[in-house]
Amino acid sequence: xxxxxxxxxxxxxxxxxxxxxxxxxxxxxxxxxxxxxxxxxxxxxxxxxxxxxxxxxxxxxxxxxxxxxxxxxxxxxxxxxxxxxxxxxxxxxxxxxxxxxxxxxxxxxxxxxxxxxxxxxxxxxxxxxxxxxxxxxxxxxxxxxxxxxxxxxxxxxxxxxxxxxxxxx
Numbered sequence: 166x167x168x169x170x171x172x173x174x175x176x177x178x179x180x181x182x183x184x185x186x187x188x189x190x191x192x193x194x195x196x197x198x199x200x201x202x203x204x205x206x207x208x209x210x211x212x213x214x215x216x217x218x219x220x221x222x223x224x225x226x227x228x229x230x231x232x233x234x235x236x237x238x239x240x241x242x243x244x245x246x247x248x249x250x251x252x253x254x255x256x257x258x259x260x261x262x263x264x265x266x267x268x269x270x271x272x273x274x275x276x277x278x279x280x281x282x283x284x285x286x287x288x289x290x291x292x293x294x295x296x297x298x299x300x301x302x303x304x305x306x307x308x309x310x311x312x313x314x315x316x317x318x319x320x321x322x323x324x325x326x327x328x329x330x331x332x333x334x
Contacts, residue, residue, distance in 0.1 A: 214241075215241070216241055217246060218245040220248050221249065221250050222252065223253040224252070224253050227294075229253040229256050233260050240262065243260040243262065243263040244264050244266075245323070245334075248270065251271070252274060258298060258300075259300075260298075264332040265323045265326055265332070267322065267323045267327055268323060268324075270320050271320065272319070273312075273319045273320075274318050274319065275311070275314055276288060276291035276292055295312070296308050296312070302329050303326070
């Protein structure tokens, strides 16, 4: 027999762990933003090899944000050339030295916890994190329209993004 109270406790524990992990994932993001406000006395790291993004279906927003901050700090080049760049993959658009293929399809939707809706404050917070990696026209469109997509994706071609100012590979 299904014990609803036990199942509810388990879901609450999982959600609490996810929130804690999400907050922990943001600590390096905050530290990076704070340290970038001060001039660095350490020599800049040598750029890493170009990161080639093939078809990428997305993933954790917090982990992707940390990865992109690392990419920026190392001056690494990013080429988005696969057929699909969905969900958190679109955050690579803010990696700094990035170019895209006009043939790549970019898919945008609102933040969730593995498909489960977030509370309004968490939804707004993660929407801001995601959109912070976009240029102004794309950021405005995302915040007004795309973040409210709860199932599926709103798609934009690489060619359309290039017209919005992104570099073509």
